[in-house]
Amino acid sequence: MGAQDIGIFELIIAYATLLISIGILRFLKINLFKDLVTSFSRMTIQLLLVGLYLSYIFKYNSLWLNCLYILIMMAAANHSLLKNSGLKLQLFSFTFPSLLIGIGGVLAYFTLLVFKPEPMYDAKYMIPVAGMLLGNSMNRTIVTLERFYNSIKQDNEGYVSLVTMGGSVSESIMPYFRTAYKAGIAPTLANFATIGLVSLPGMMTGQILGGSTPMVAIKYQIVILLAIYIATEISTILAVLFSLKRGFNRFGFLRHEIFKNS
Amino acid sequence: MLKIEKLNFAINGKEIIKDISFKLKPGEKAVITGESGTGKTTLFRTIIGLHKPQTGTIEIDGLKIEAQNLDKIRQRICYIQQETRAIPDQTAHEFIYFPFTFKNNRHIKPDREDILEYFDRFNLKRKLFDSQMTDLSGGEKQRMAIIRGLLLKRKLILADEISTAIDPSNKEKVLDEIFNDKDLTVIAITHDETLLNKASTIISMESGKIASIERKQ
Numbered sequence: 001m002g003a004q005d006i007g008i009f010e011l012i013i014a015y016a017t018l019l020i021s022i023g024i025l026r027f028l029k030i031n032l033f034k035d036l037v038t039s040f041s042r043m044t045i046q047l048l049l050v051g052l053y054l055s056y057i058f059k060y061n062s063l064w065l066n067c068l069y070i071l072i073m074m075a076a077a078n079h080s081l082l083k084n085s086g087l088k089l090q091l092f093s094f095t096f097p098s099l100l101i102g103i104g105g106v107l108a109y110f111t112l113l114v115f116k117p118e119p120m121y122d123a124k125y126m127i128p129v130a131g132m133l134l135g136n137s138m139n140r141t142i143v144t145l146e147r148f149y150n151s152i153k154q155d156n157e158g159y160v161s162l163v164t165m166g167g168s169v170s171e172s173i174m175p176y177f178r179t180a181y182k183a184g185i186a187p188t189l190a191n192f193a194t195i196g197l198v199s200l201p202g203m204m205t206g207q208i209l210g211g212s213t214p215m216v217a218i219k220y221q222i223v224i225l226l227a228i229y230i231a232t233e234i235s236t237i238l239a240v241l242f243s244l245k246r247g248f249n250r251f252g253f254l255r256h257e258i259f260k261n262s
Numbered sequence: 263m264l265k266i267e268k269l270n271f272a273i274n275g276k277e278i279i280k281d282i283s284f285k286l287k288p289g290e291k292a293v294i295t296g297e298s299g300t301g302k303t304t305l306f307r308t309i310i311g312l313h314k315p316q317t318g319t320i321e322i323d324g325l326k327i328e329a330q331n332l333d334k335i336r337q338r339i340c341y342i343q344q345e346t347r348a349i350p351d352q353t354a355h356e357f358i359y360f361p362f363t364f365k366n367n368r369h370i371k372p373d374r375e376d377i378l379e380y381f382d383r384f385n386l387k388r389k390l391f392d393s394q395m396t397d398l399s400g401g402e403k404q405r406m407a408i409i410r411g412l413l414l415k416r417k418l419i420l421a422d423e424i425s426t427a428i429d430p431s432n433k434e435k436v437l438d439e440i441f442n443d444k445d446l447t448v449i450a451i452t453h454d455e456t457l458l459n460k461a462s463t464i465i466s467m468e469s470g471k472i473a474s475i476e477r478k479q
Contacts, residue, residue, distance in 0.1 A: 160310070161407075
């Protein structure tokens with residue numbers, strides 16, 4: 001049993017709720033109408049395109065096609081995470097492996113040992129799970145990388161004193177990394193603590209609408225949350241670790257040219 | 263101990279350091295004076311490797327400032343800055359001990375009593391050892407940074423305006439601790455008369471150049 005289809009007319013009714021926001025914007029004289037239309041248009045077009053090519057990917061259900069699609073998703077996420085953390089794209093090849101290892105490793109672990117779909121590379125499992133892991137990893141890595149490099153940039157004199165006192169890069173960055181790590185993990189932990197109480201995750205809602213029993217949906221959700229947590233943990237730490245080679249020079253000092261606005 | 267030869271450094275084509283050469287013998291106590299913007303701090307930053315000179319060489323204890331000599335050089339120098347920076351939520355003892363957790367410094371980890379003896383000599387209350395760095399005054403923080411620098415037992419101290427935050431009643435004690443140590447080579451940027459009187463060598467800088475080097479008898 002799948003979820004009941006939504007017709008064009010019903011979609012239009014759903015979009016009509018945006019009129020409330022448009023009315024509020026006009027009343028408050030906030031000039032965001034164009035941004036609102038652009039955002040929702042982009043969201044609609046992107047999701048329609050995803051729906052279109054996902055239907056092909058599910059139809060062909062090939063291991064190589066699935067892997068290729070996940071690699072493209074990772075490249076897009078890596079591009080976005082650098083852009084949003086204020087760093088130059090020249091770090092792309094340094095942070096990309098962090099997603100490859102973090103997402104790829106966790107996806108393989110959970111697919112092979114927990115979900116056990118038939119076939120193992122079933123696109124219906126691989127693609128949506130990879131998407132959830134990637135989205136969450138990207139968000140946490142953005143916060144962590146941004147906080148990490150900016151805190152060193154802002155306290156450059158403090159960092160320089162640690163390096164000149166004989167600290168290696170990995171030793172001297174540690175206080176800044178700890179702060180950045182805490183900033184990155186805080187939203188994840190806050191979100192996890194309120195799941196079920198404040199929010200019902202999208203995947204669980206989708207499964208219930210798709211006909212799964214609540215207990216099956218919950219078990220999947222717990223597993224997914226664990227997968228998300230460990231994937232974000234691995235990819236975030238590796239992103240910082242791998243970026244150090246480009247982020248610091250041979251003398252251990254921060255390269256200011258890595259910042260987008262340098 | 264420190265040998266600088268024909269050093270030139272420019273940023274975006276603007277010459278900051280122009281053809282600087284001088285030597286310091288082991289145990290020598292030198293001060294660099296000159297108006298703001300004459301390149302004194304840039305010279306220090308070049309010595310620690312933060313700036314790469316266009317031409318010229320810097321040698322510390324016979325070792326050129328190059329990446330392959332980095333560990334050896336950093337085991338010989340200590341750079342104390344004008345403003346003492348501490349990591350948020352760091353206590354004074356964490357501030358002092360942190361560099362001794364580095365692989366390069368683990369062999370010299372001082373014990374609590376060594377540190378507290380310095381506190382006594384620098385007129386710092388012992389109870390400050392467990393205080394948050396953010397609760398300390400500028401002068402107290404600066405004295406903590408100097409204690410940390412001395413405990414590292416380096417041969418060469420680069421001190422950038424270290425006396426500005428210290429109140430006059432404590433300044434003499436702190437500077438004596440540094441300037442009376444015969445084994446320690448010191449090069450200090452300053453405008454402070456107290457330091458100028460204690461130094462054995464006065465290097466004056468003007469517009470990125472050395473205007474004069476005066477060695478007291």
